[in-house]
Amino acid sequence: MTGPDTHAVKQFLLALQTNICAELEQLDGEASFKAESWQRAEGGGGTSRVLTQGKLFEQAGVNFSHVKGAAMPASATAHRPELAGRSFEAMGVSLVIHPNNPYIPTTHANVRFFIASKEGADPVWWFGGGFDLTPYYPFKEDVLSWHQTAADLCAPFGEEVYPKYKKWCDDYFFLPHRNETRGVGGLFFDDLNQAGFEQSFAFMRAVGEGFIQAYAPIVERRKALSFGEHERQFQLYRRGRYVEFNLVYDRGTLFGLQTGGRTESILMSMPPLVRWEYGFTPAAGSVEAELYEVYLKPQDWLQQA
Amino acid sequence: MTGPDTHAVKQFLLALQTNICAELEQLDGEASFKAESWQRAEGGGGTSRVLTQGKLFEQAGVNFSHVKGAAMPASATAHRPELAGRSFEAMGVSLVIHPNNPYIPTTHANVRFFIASKEGADPVWWFGGGFDLTPYYPFKEDVLSWHQTAADLCAPFGEEVYPKYKKWCDDYFFLPHRNETRGVGGLFFDDLNQAGFEQSFAFMRAVGEGFIQAYAPIVERRKALSFGEHERQFQLYRRGRYVEFNLVYDRGTLFGLQTGGRTESILMSMPPLVRWEYGFTPAAGSVEAELYEVYLKPQDWLQQA
Secondary structure, three states, X not given: OOOXXXXXXXXXXHHHHHHHHHHHHHHHOOOOOEEEEEEOOOOEEEEEEEEEOOXXXXXXXXXXXXXEEOOOOHHHHOOOHHHOOOEEEXXXXXXXXXXXXXXXXXXXXXXXXXXXXXXXXXXXXXXXXXXXXXXXXXXXXXXXHHHHHHHHHHHHHOXXXXXXXXXXXXXXXXXXXXXXXXXXXXXXXXXXXXXXXXXXXXXXXXXXXXXXXXXXXXXXXXXXXXOOHHHHHHHHHHHHHHHHHHHHHOHHHHHHHHOOOOHHHXXXXXXXXXXXXXXXXXXXXXXXXXXXXXXXXXOOHHHHO | OOOOOHHHHHHHHHHHHHXXXXXXXXXXXXXXXXXXXXXXXXXXXXXXXXXXXXXXXEEEEEEEEEEEEOOOOHHHHOXXXXXXXXXXXXXXXXXXXXXXXXXOOEEEEEEEEEEEEOOOOOOEXXXXXXXXXXXXXXXXXXXXXXXXXXXXXXXXXXXXXXXHHHHHHHHHOEEOOOOEEOOOEEEEEEEEOOOOHHHHHHHHHHHHHHHHHHHHHHHHHXXXXXXXXXXXXXXXXXXXXXXXXXHHHOHHHHHHXXXXXXXXHHHHHOOOEEEOOOOOOOOOOOHHHHHHHHHOOOOOHHHHO
């Protein structure tokens, strides 16, 4: 196993943040990102870039962070006890996009790199990341193109890669208390190092760069669709599920909040406006009901292509 | 220690739910509660009463539940390992009120009774509960009357009772990631059984009945105040903190969601409309800034009366 080139990873992540922001600004056509850099008392810091009240994007947040700590947090070593007590370094790009138009899905992407070190021992490092799509009014064409892009970027790394990370994504972005997936999934991977640094880094790059290739065509196809108050209200209601997932289950969010992360950057993922409604169920036979019945459960989309 | 009269507790709780709903309907003057009963697969059930789009109350939910299980959940026995493996019975009334007018505070109250049983051993039982107030535009008069009512109902049970449960409330309803209390507090108690069943039950009744006496005068004093879009937007923003607390920290919410409770009843506490805004801070010297600087930290209010 070759040693990790931390500097190269960081350069990639910073460029990825810049490139994704530029692509999103171009898609939006009106608003631009504002950047804010911050330091973390325990070590490291980051830059948060946020676009608000755009023509297409009600809010888009693209966060870079690089944090260091003297000891791995307990929550991060629960399933890897051999790492307890090591110092750590974590860097990543994380983004969440909340469009205005309910026909454009919400999306999330993340790529991250972790190193746990101690004197007199080789560093332990791994990559993680993925991207997932949360439509309100899904189009099968969009779901298929999203997953096809995911499958295509995985293909050079082995035929088992897409099915494995697609399933991990379905399993991870699941709300047990609603018995719903958060959306139509995508890719999720973690603990990636088995193939060595070069190959693992190459896969992380493919995921990071693949995100905008998967998302931009969907935005282009749906941005001109007109919608009314009914669709807007359903979007606001469904955004509540996003909040529920992120605050109750999402490991990254909880880890960040409970370890003194920068709250405003972590909660950039919260939708700008959200609605809850006691006892809401979509009308039988409606397009809203179809979301629940067809799209909010794991499916082998590419078998249907 | 006298044995617990479960039937009497249940009758009290059902009457309390009815009485509080009637008082809230009278306060609102327009809307009325709709009731929905539900069964729980593992045993027991409940009745949820919800008032929506009232004249004063955007949403008010008052929930009664009585659930049973064959084995205490692990999360409930973590700090009382001697109860592991016992069967349990839990009953309670829980309510959350989200007013329209930002000058009327949001509030939450809960009273509950728990019994853990096993064959050949005395049942272990205890009471818990409390109430707390979350103003957006606080009036000191309201905070003082709220705490005075709390102190008065505690007084017959000992002079240490109010300070103890007032502090517990401040400690419990705290958002570490914001370094803010959820509001101006009130009372919080748990594991109450030391004084025997009669006295413990009497205290729980005093808290349950004291809630509306503490809240109604505040509603009456503020309901006619006119407000504008600025105050409404700040209220929606601050409601985000309520969501953050309930989904990230509130034990009852997480326990319910993770043990197959009725999701719609548990999440009755979610505000009907909520806003997040990246990087928001109130203008220096504004009344909004005063909320943060004066009211969202623990204070000995009655010393200031």
